[in-house]
Amino acid sequence: MSRQHVVILGNGITGITVARHIRKHSDDRITVVSGESDHHFSRTALMYIYMGDLTYSDTKAYEDEFWPKNRIELKRAWVERIETTGKKLIFDDGAALDYDSLIVATGSKPVRFGWPGQDLDGVQSLYSIQDVELMEKASARTKRTVIVGGGLIGVEVAEMLASRGIEVVFLVREANFWGTVLPEGEAKLVAREIHRHGIDLRPNSELREILPDALRRVRAVVTKAGEEIPCEMVFLTTGVAPNIAVAKAAGIECDRGVLVDPFFRTSVVDVYSGGDCAQHRVVPTGRRPVEQVWYTGRIHGEHIAANLCGKLQPYAPGIWFNSAKFFDIEYQTYGIVLPKLAEGEASFYWEHPEGNKCCRINFDQATGSVLGVNVFGLRQRHEVWEAWIAKRTPIQEVMRDLAAANFDPEFYRQYEASIIASFNAAYPGHTVELRTKKGLFSGFMKQFKKPVH
Amino acid sequence: MIDLSHRKVYESHSIANSGSRLSILEKAGLAIFGIGMLLMVAGWLGGTSIATGGWQSTWLWTTWGAIIAGGLMYALKKHLKTPPGIRNNRMTTDSLTGRGAVGWMVAVVFTSFYVVLYWFPDYMEGIVRLHDPLSMALRGKPADRWLVYGTFYTVAVLVMGAKAILKYRHSRYQIIRTLSIMIAQLGLAYLLPAFLAKINQPEVYLSYLWPLAYDKLFPSSVESFMKAGAFGYFVIGWFVVGTLIATPVLTYFYGKRWYCSWICGCGGLANTMGDSYRHLSDKSLKSWKIERWMIHSVLVWIVLMTALLWMEPNLPAAFKEPLYKLRQWYGFLIGAAFAGVAGVGFYPLLGTRVWCRFGCPMAAILGMFQRFNSRFRITTNGGQCISCGNCSKYCEMGIDVRYYAQRGQNIIRGSCVGCGMCAAVCPRGVLSLENGPTEERYNNENGLSQLGEFKSR
Numbered sequence: 001m002s003r004q005h006v007v008i009l010g011n012g013i014t015g016i017t018v019a020r021h022i023r024k025h026s027d028d029r030i031t032v033v034s035g036e037s038d039h040h041f042s043r044t045a046l047m048y049i050y051m052g053d054l055t056y057s058d059t060k061a062y063e064d065e066f067w068p069k070n071r072i073e074l075k076r077a078w079v080e081r082i083e084t085t086g087k088k089l090i091f092d093d094g095a096a097l098d099y100d101s102l103i104v105a106t107g108s109k110p111v112r113f114g115w116p117g118q119d120l121d122g123v124q125s126l127y128s129i130q131d132v133e134l135m136e137k138a139s140a141r142t143k144r145t146v147i148v149g150g151g152l153i154g155v156e157v158a159e160m161l162a163s164r165g166i167e168v169v170f171l172v173r174e175a176n177f178w179g180t181v182l183p184e185g186e187a188k189l190v191a192r193e194i195h196r197h198g199i200d201l202r203p204n205s206e207l208r209e210i211l212p213d214a215l216r217r218v219r220a221v222v223t224k225a226g227e228e229i230p231c232e233m234v235f236l237t238t239g240v241a242p243n244i245a246v247a248k249a250a251g252i253e254c255d256r257g258v259l260v261d262p263f264f265r266t267s268v269v270d271v272y273s274g275g276d277c278a279q280h281r282v283v284p285t286g287r288r289p290v291e292q293v294w295y296t297g298r299i300h301g302e303h304i305a306a307n308l309c310g311k312l313q314p315y316a317p318g319i320w321f322n323s324a325k326f327f328d329i330e331y332q333t334y335g336i337v338l339p340k341l342a343e344g345e346a347s348f349y350w351e352h353p354e355g356n357k358c359c360r361i362n363f364d365q366a367t368g369s370v371l372g373v374n375v376f377g378l379r380q381r382h383e384v385w386e387a388w389i390a391k392r393t394p395i396q397e398v399m400r401d402l403a404a405a406n407f408d409p410e411f412y413r414q415y416e417a418s419i420i421a422s423f424n425a426a427y428p429g430h431t432v433e434l435r436t437k438k439g440l441f442s443g444f445m446k447q448f449k450k451p452v453h
Numbered sequence: 454m455i456d457l458s459h460r461k462v463y464e465s466h467s468i469a470n471s472g473s474r475l476s477i478l479e480k481a482g483l484a485i486f487g488i489g490m491l492l493m494v495a496g497w498l499g500g501t502s503i504a505t506g507g508w509q510s511t512w513l514w515t516t517w518g519a520i521i522a523g524g525l526m527y528a529l530k531k532h533l534k535t536p537p538g539i540r541n542n543r544m545t546t547d548s549l550t551g552r553g554a555v556g557w558m559v560a561v562v563f564t565s566f567y568v569v570l571y572w573f574p575d576y577m578e579g580i581v582r583l584h585d586p587l588s589m590a591l592r593g594k595p596a597d598r599w600l601v602y603g604t605f606y607t608v609a610v611l612v613m614g615a616k617a618i619l620k621y622r623h624s625r626y627q628i629i630r631t632l633s634i635m636i637a638q639l640g641l642a643y644l645l646p647a648f649l650a651k652i653n654q655p656e657v658y659l660s661y662l663w664p665l666a667y668d669k670l671f672p673s674s675v676e677s678f679m680k681a682g683a684f685g686y687f688v689i690g691w692f693v694v695g696t697l698i699a700t701p702v703l704t705y706f707y708g709k710r711w712y713c714s715w716i717c718g719c720g721g722l723a724n725t726m727g728d729s730y731r732h733l734s735d736k737s738l739k740s741w742k743i744e745r746w747m748i749h750s751v752l753v754w755i756v757l758m759t760a761l762l763w764m765e766p767n768l769p770a771a772f773k774e775p776l777y778k779l780r781q782w783y784g785f786l787i788g789a790a791f792a793g794v795a796g797v798g799f800y801p802l803l804g805t806r807v808w809c810r811f812g813c814p815m816a817a818i819l820g821m822f823q824r825f826n827s828r829f830r831i832t833t834n835g836g837q838c839i840s841c842g843n844c845s846k847y848c849e850m851g852i853d854v855r856y857y858a859q860r861g862q863n864i865i866r867g868s869c870v871g872c873g874m875c876a877a878v879c880p881r882g883v884l885s886l887e888n889g890p891t892e893e894r895y896n897n898e899n900g901l902s903q904l905g906e907f908k909s910r
Contacts, residue, residue, distance in 0.1 A: 042842060054545060165474065321835070327538070332837070382834050386835070
């Protein structure tokens with residue numbers, strides 16, 4: 001393949017994955033364009049900068065020398081428009097950049113629902129470095145903050161503010177925390193954890209408007225119930241939407257996101273899109289049309305790179321997985337666990353008596369095959385669960401070998417016996433006994449090792 | 454109108470995070486600790502007159518009592534006011550832990566202490582005399598500067614060890630490991646040598662193996678142990694077995710951590726007193742390059758020198774004088790300046806494992822076994838890494854853990870001391886210290902890429 005110029009719009013995980021993987025397989029000229037930062041950094045680590053665990057430069061996943069060494073050019077600029085006919089980008093300073101292939105990986109942007117006062121000083125979201133800088137500035141004069149929207153970003157913001165001793169009132173529309181994703185048991189566990197950290201979590205609460213002071217700064221919010229809560233900052237964490245303005249203006253076909261086929265090609269030839277901003281025309285089973293997590297961004301990036309290198313790979317994301325941390329409780333999920341059971345599904349739920357650890361395994365009622373797992377406060381081995389779910393392993397077998405999936409540190413208390421006892425109590429029909437030992441000694445692990453390439 | 458009932462709910466949370474503000478108990482703890490330190494300095498300056506005045510014991514116990522009680526009080530309150538879990542907030546912004554003015558001051562104080570200890574012992578007369586009652590009780594003879602140093606060292610490991618246990622109380626690995634280094638320090642490196650001195654045996658620190666304790670296998674040391682009779686032979690056996698047998702065998706099964714972060718006093722101090730400085734280690738590729746050159750050069754130096762010293766009787770006369778000089782320079786440059794002054798003095802500037810990482814020849818040997826013949830590895834859990842950088846940041850050995858984790862690779866590095874902190878700070882449960890079959894130790898990248906041969910590498 002002749003040497004082409006690949007221009008990647010956005011230096012997030014998707015764009016950077018594309019760049020790295022193309023470099024491994026080809027000699028193409030690669031340019032990554034970002035208006036936000038000179039270098040790729042971990043967006044998920046922004047909270048640690050504010051809390052003082054990390055500095056900004058710690059969040060850069062590669063040393064600055066990595067880019068010239070791998071001949072990946074970085075350009076810091078905002079793109080004004082894309083000219084798909086002339087195949088060039090026009091930047092806000094008027095400069096232009098030609099491309100042979102373009103990857104639109106512009107991520108997403110926080111959504112605002114047109115609340116009165118949503119543009120006042122002191123109202124913000126958490127998405128970019130600039131948001132953290134804004135937050136840092138406003139924190140000094142802030143005693144109380146209201147967070148609107150109960151999801152992963154909201155809980156991160158709550159933890160950040162609590163670390164500075166700022167009082168937090170957390171308005172959540174649903175009765176259960178992150179109720180669009182979590183079943184009730186897990187949602188309640190998370191709510192308890194949020195309370196434990198001194199956050200005033202208020203379910204069934206919605207924002208009506210934000211009130212200004214004389215300087216057009218936030219003075220208070222008013223909830224739909226009519227309650228006025230004085231505060232100096234408001235965080236809108238009600239979700240993100242694909243950032244498609246530039247693509248749309250260029251005539252690339254968009255719906256909620258930039259529409260892509262299974263090869264991540266957009267409606268315009270030689271323009272690809274992936275990550276948060278893309279929307280699948282053909283949605284793989286069990287997936288959403290717009291996937292906005294770190295891991296899918298990376299997987300999209302790998303696919304785009306393969307396709308650009310001539311190794312056509314239709315999107316095959318494999319078994320779903322995700323993870324997060326709610327204050328001190330880690331969460332991992334593998335496979336599909338819906339907030340409400342689907343037809344024909346059964347669910348086994350175990351919770352530690354202290355209420356800070358739990359495990360939910362969903363399985364097919366008829367065959368017993370496991371479909372997905374949620375764990376809170378327990379670490380599980382990715383490859384083991386992936387194989388169990390892919391092979392549609394019956395739940396009894398999973399239970400028996402549950403210790404093989406234990407990824408907690410050494411000397412940690414092991415809960416498999418307790419989990420199995422509770423399973424046996426719930427399903428007296430088939431009594432299961434723990435068979436495998438934890439860790440790499442078990443020999444059980446062997447069957448999950450893929451052959452070395 | 455704000456509904457005050459919610460406000461009450463908030464205040465009723467006893468563990469509501471108070472940000473950076475110190476509570477009264479923390480302030481009191483620091484004050485008591487400070488009084489102890491002042492008494493120590495006063496005792497140092499007036500040690501000899503206190504000794505002749507006859508209230509030496511009272512002074513000494515009050516001083517150490519205040520330091521220990523104040524330190525524990527501060528540590529207890531500081532860590533128990535927040536729920537168990539990783540709390541590294543403000544580490545990068547605090548003046549003490551973020552290379553600020555306070556950090557620099559601490560570095561100057563630590564460094565000065567070591568300079569005086571090694572090269573100006575005469576200035577220590579006051580503080581040495583102050584410790585006579587303690588030395589008489591433990592060793593049955595008057596104090597010397599090493600008893601004073603050992604007391605400081607052990608108290609630091611114990612008090613700050615208690616603090617580390619409180620900070621990491623959610624992790625049984627950290628609790629057990631910290632207890633191990635505390636017990637090793639107190640028993641093997643403090644009470645046992647003191648007891649040996651009392652019964653007129655060689656005052657030997659069994660927890661420091663050759664070549665970290667570089668002179669332990671020098672002919673002169675071996676000879677003097679042999680003169681000490683049965684116990685002396687036991688000591689020689691201990692060091693030979695420790696270096697030649699325990700090191701390869703235990704490292705094969707558990708990695709070098711069995712020594713570096715479970716027994717060794719250098720690691721012990723780093724993981725207790727130095728814990729708040731662990732993130733200051735340099736993670737760059739360049740520092741890794743420097744590290745490999747330096748640590749292996751020291752290893753070559755000490756191994757060659759030990760061998761030459763054994764061959765000394767057969768060496769031509771012209772070689773002898775340079776050999777003695779070489780030994781002297783090793784003691785000065787490596788034994789004192791590197792391991793002591795820079796190793797501990799620069800904690801607040803370069804992190805806690807400067808010596809362990811760049812200098813310790815024992816670590817170099819353990820590292821080679823760990824790298825090439827061990828069941829130990831840090832496993833990366835499939836594709837769950839989010840590249841946040843906490844693992845690299847809090848690696849005291851300056852390993853860029855994230856480099857491997859974000860590629861789905863296991864971490865197998867000679868320098869890893871197995872402190873387990875990368876796994877502890879990881880917010881996604883991606884890392885785990887494991888011992889297992891040596892085949893496929895490197896892995897694997899399972900779960901990271903669905904694209905067959907088109908994999909991350």
